[in-house]
Amino acid sequence: MRFPTVFIDGDQGTTGLQIHDRLRGRTDLRLVTLPPDERKDAARRAQAINECDVAILCLPDAAAREAVGFIRNSDVRVIDASSAHRTQPGWVYGLPELAEGQARDIARARRVTNPGCYPTGAIALLRPLVEARLLPRDYPVTIHAISGYSGGGRSAIDEFESNEAAVAAPFKVYGLALEHKHTPEIQLHAGLAHRPFFVPAYGAYRQGIVLTVPIELRLLAPGVDGERLHACLAAHYAGARYVEVMPLADARAMAHLDPQALNGTNDLRLSVFANAERGQVLLSAVFDNLGKGASGAAVQNLDLMLAH
Template structure:
């Protein structure tokens, strides 16, 4: 069987560049991109996407929908890194560790939608607890997350790194209208009955995310405490090589969380910080917004799909 062709549509954006860098030396595929003069040419994009085995879309939402609309070859499989298809039933959500069998569903899928960076951490924490009945599905969930400024895309990176103080604040809380586009994705895939309150922020560092969810134990079912919440997460991710659940001893000894701790990896580190005397718990997730939150996740999904291609 010949090596599959992987086409990156949008390889000059932040995620596309990272994916290209991760794939360019691999010998188990033929990597395809368009020259600069043709990247916005609809005809050339259509030709390239229909000539590949797997297309990775690293585009704004509207352009990603346009690319999918170009497909006429039924053999083309897609990984969409945009948010255009994340709550559509006909697309498989590209979070392999989310639930049992999800990795196999991704491996066999024709259409995979890559998770958003913030939703990766939120869903990783909330979904197992909601599924187990430890967190009521109508719990008033609040999520706060701080990302490196690379989360704002190429323009934000260039402004920060050029020292453009007028163009972008060094640190900022945003999404104050409470309409962030990731919120429906979090609610849908975490299995929540009510819309969570999500407040994101950018920090004055390039990449890495720390996301936290405060929990009031008095609002949980009787007998649910930090120990049970931790045990649920530890069991759910016990066989997940890219997800680490810190022990309670580790979290008890910690005084801070470093959002940059896992930069350059495809790993996700979860924590349960419990104060039994106060009846409160803080759930945390740390990961690289350009790794497990974007390009690393896309390559992880690609590898699952390539393995299925090789055996199919």
């Protein structure tokens, strides 16, 4: 029996290592990696890509585009974990829970672009509400998110884990030029008419994300409140294996959100916190930036593609 071959191009980066760990020991596929002296050899990489069934690209954007350009074998399927193709036509967005039929589209696709970590939480919260017309497409969306420092890749990990001054800083807001590369991805796949205001940050812990979106009920249609927003999310994700919408009663009992609560999993937990008296709602997403936000999502997409 022939097992499908999976080649990870860039398996020494943060995401690549995590994917490798998740696939190691699988008996339903053959995992292909290159020895250290061949990892930067363009000809050897091109050969490996064209000889595999599925190539998973864990590379900087330019290198990911280069890798796609290597492909001559039309049977090769690709999962790109970089941000190079997330807003490009011809690529299927790799968030299976995005909409009805999305998992089917991923399963059939030749080219899948893995979502970014922050966009996974933001889009999961916003897209169902926009599609249900509970949140206007032109709503002035603001997103605040805190990630573990591993979200910055190897350079951020080295900085936080080897630099005493960096570790001493418990919280770093970045993206102050308001040009974060995830913003167009969020706008497109959430269905927003305008660019959202996105404020990312790193905390002095390794992995895990808390992402929040504040909603002013006075800007929504009459009768739209926290309960209706919650009901929409709960209905959209009913039966989703990896997405949980926390019951409103449980959310009311919460005093804080822990970004590390789902570390090591591919789970995504969505919550709605409502204050009817003040006319305000806070949407939140908690997940592992290395799980559902990266390697876990890639493996989920791979499993869909291999099953087709």
